[in-house]
Amino acid sequence: xxxxxxLGLTALxxxxxxxxxxxMAEGEAPTLDSGNTAWMLTSTALxxxxxxxxxxxxxxxxxxxxxxxxxxxxxxxxxxxxxILWTAYGYSMAFGDGGAxxxxxxxxxxxxxxxxxxxxLSGTIPETVFAIFQMTFVIITPALIIGAFAERMKxxxxxxxxxxxxxxxxxxxxxxxxxxxWMGKMGVLDFAGGTVVHINAGIAGLxxxxxxxxxxxxxxxxxxxxxxxxxxxGAGMLWVGWFGFNAGSELAADGTAGMAxxxxxxxxxxxxxxxxxxxxxxxxxPSALGIVxxxxxxxxAITPASGYVGPIGALAIGGxxxxxxxxxxxxxxxxxxxxxxxxxxGVHGIGGIIGALLTGVFASPALGGAxxxxxxxxxxxxxxxxxxxGATIAYCAIVTFILLKIIDVIVGLRVNDEEETMGLDIALHxxxxxxx
Numbered sequence: 383x384x385x386x387x388x389l390g391l392t393a394l395x396x397x398x399x400x401x402x403x404x405x406m407a408e409g410e411a412p413t414l415d416s417g418n419t420a421w422m423l424t425s426t427a428l429x430x431x432x433x434x435x436x437x438x439x440x441x442x443x444x445x446x447x448x449x450x451x452x453x454x455x456x457x458x459x460x461x462x463x464x465x466i467l468w469t470a471y472g473y474s475m476a477f478g479d480g481g482a483x484x485x486x487x488x489x490x491x492x493x494x495x496x497x498x499x500x501x502x503l504s505g506t507i508p509e510t511v512f513a514i515f516q517m518t519f520v521i522i523t524p525a526l527i528i529g530a531f532a533e534r535m536k537x538x539x540x541x542x543x544x545x546x547x548x549x550x551x552x553x554x555x556x557x558x559x560x561x562x563x564w565m566g567k568m569g570v571l572d573f574a575g576g577t578v579v580h581i582n583a584g585i586a587g588l589x590x591x592x593x594x595x596x597x598x599x600x601x602x603x604x605x606x607x608x609x610x611x612x613x614x615x616g617a618g619m620l621w622v623g624w625f626g627f628n629a630g631s632e633l634a635a636d637g638t639a640g641m642a643x644x645x646x647x648x649x650x651x652x653x654x655x656x657x658x659x660x661x662x663x664x665x666x667x668p669s670a671l672g673i674v675x676x677x678x679x680x681x682x683a684i685t686p687a688s689g690y691v692g693p694i695g696a697l698a699i700g701g702x703x704x705x706x707x708x709x710x711x712x713x714x715x716x717x718x719x720x721x722x723x724x725x726x727x728g729v730h731g732i733g734g735i736i737g738a739l740l741t742g743v744f745a746s747p748a749l750g751g752a753x754x755x756x757x758x759x760x761x762x763x764x765x766x767x768x769x770x771x772g773a774t775i776a777y778c779a780i781v782t783f784i785l786l787k788i789i790d791v792i793v794g795l796r797v798n799d800e801e802e803t804m805g806l807d808i809a810l811h812x813x814x815x816x817x818x
Contacts, residue, residue, distance in 0.1 A: 415506035421635035422511045428626025429518035433525050434461055436623050440616030440678075441529055444724045447608040448805025449533045450815035456537070460525045460544055467548055468517045470494055475553040476516065477561045485564040488557050505633055515630065516556075523552055523579045529724035530587025531594050534802055537810045539795045546785050547586060551778050555582055559770070569755035570770040571745055571763065573642070574631035576686025576738035577774045584731020585775050587722060589782040594795055596721035598802050610670050617674035621650060624681045628688035638752070642688040646681065649700035653680025656704025675729060679707035682733030687741040692750025699740050703733050735771055742767035 438457040442450045464472075471493045478488035492498065495513065504512035524544045528535075558565035559572045572578060599605070607613055628646045632639040657676025662668040683703035684696060691699065711728025715721075722728055742764035745751035754763040789795060796802075801809035808814065 412503055412506055414503060414508065415634070418634045419507045419511060421639070422507045422515055422630060422633060425626035425630025426511065426515040426518055428623045429515065429522065429630065430461075432620055432623035432627060433457060433518070433522045436616050436619030437522065437525055438616065439612045440620060441532065441724055443609040443612030443614075443616060444529075444607045445532050446605060446805070447816060448807055450608065450807065451811055451813050452537070452806035453528065453532060455811060456528050456540060457525050459541065460528075461521050463541065463545060464521045464524065464548060465517060467545060468513075468520050472520055472548060472553055473513050473516065475549070476520075476556040480557070484562055485567070486558070487554050487563075488561050507633060512633070519575060519579060520548055520552055520556070523575075523583050524548055526579070526583035526726055526730055527587045527590060529726035530591045530722045532723040533806065534594055534597050534796055535590075536794060536797055537806075539789050539793050542789050542793065543785060546789075547782065550785070551586065551781050552578075552582060555774055555777065558773075565770050565773070568769070569758060569763070569766050571690050571741045571755065571767065572686045572738065572770070573689035573741075574628045574685045576734045576741065577770050580682050580685060580730045580734030581738065581771060581774045582778050584727045584729075584734055585778040586782045587726035588720070588731060589779050590786060591720050591722045591727070593783065593786045593790070597723065598799060600721045601716070601719075607671065614670055614674050617677060620681065621677060624650070628685060632689055638689050641692065645688055645691055645693060645696035646684050648693055648696035649684035649703070650677050650680040652697050652700030653677060653683065653704035653707075656701050657708050660705065660708050675711065675725065676704045676708070679703040679729050679733045682730050683737035683740070686734070686737045687744060690741055690745040690752045692744075694750045695740070695744030698744060699737060702740060703736050706736055707733050738767050738771050739764070
């Protein structure tokens with residue numbers, strides 16, 4: 383009896399001693415986590431690495447030799463200009479408080495990174511790290527679009543278009559999904575940018591290709607990539623950098639980030655092999671261009687799903703991306719007759735739609751996923767995914783079309799025939815990629 387009394391008294395004393403600490407822990411503000419911060423610093427560098435040099439080299443190898451510098455110049459200029467834009471007002475429009483309009487757009491309370499100090503946090507990481515991580519997304523998204531109109535747009539028109547597009551299309555859609563807007567509140571699953579990045583860029587690219595028209599000689603003239611080694615190297619860099627894109631979107635070094643990395647690898651490999659096998663059966667030989675294009679399609683499709691699906695979902699999404707994007711990037715373009723120069727729509731638009739849609743299926747716990755949004759089953763989650771896809775397509779297409787038409791009236795979109803024949807490297811930049 384005495385020992386029981388002593389034990390009870392000891393337990394009561396320990397509880398009373400710990401009570402203030404427990405109360406404080408429950409109400410205290412988030413504190414910086416050095417492990418999460420280190421991972422996010424790494425992820426930010428990896429996503430920037432995706433654009434320069436990854437996407438730059440991937441696209442540069444795909445164009446003709448006379449246009450190689452123009453593509454590299456566009457990617458580099460976009461990286462620089464989007465950095466300034468994001469600092470000035472883009473971050474605030476995407477992640478700031480929009481007040482009465484918050485369902486649709488953020489405000490300007492964080493313009494010029496107002497209030498973003500050394501001490502300010504976003505969850506358990508510095509807000510500076512979060513803001514720059516998100517900056518790398520607004521850098522790569524416009525850069526993806528240039529693949530659709532490569533070899534024929536004026537550099538000046540491209541710069542004006544990208545500034546306006548990032549302001550009027552990217553920032554609002556980003557806010558809808560991730561900044562507290564209507565799409566996020568509706569329950570959309572978009573872990574790392576199926577709607578915000580890939581559908582957005584793919585649709586903008588398709589509209590741009592249609593508005594600008596075909597390149598001279600397309601489709602009768604043969605326009606092969608001038609350097610597949612550059613393209614394969616760029617694709618490899620994209621694959622590695624994508625781990626920061628997807629696993630980094632967890633904003634923490636935890637189990638979800640680990641699973642996001644795993645499914646990214648699985649889906650990418652599956653899509654690459656799927657594309658390779660289809661091409662092998664269809665044309666008799668597998669190509670380097672085919673396998674790397676398939677890999678990029680897999681990377682795109684797993685992006686919205688990466689934090690929500692398991693290995694089974696990754697295999698299914700990767701296989702679907704490799705199969706559907708193969709025909710979307712080849713047969714559809716040939717049948718419709720548009721000139722999507724480097725298959726920006728065929729890979730990013732179609733791949734993004736596949737991934738966003740199938741996220742609503744393979745997030746199911748029965749299929750190894752993390753589960754749907756609260757109070758949703760598969761049917762309702764797929765319904766939300768469809769609404770988000772449709773809204774992104776409609777909004778992006780309409781605004782992109784209007785912007786391009788306005789710019790065409792003011793400065794003109796397309797280089798003249800002589801400049802296009804000469805190549806944009808000499809015509810627009812007075813340089814050559816190669817001096818033989």
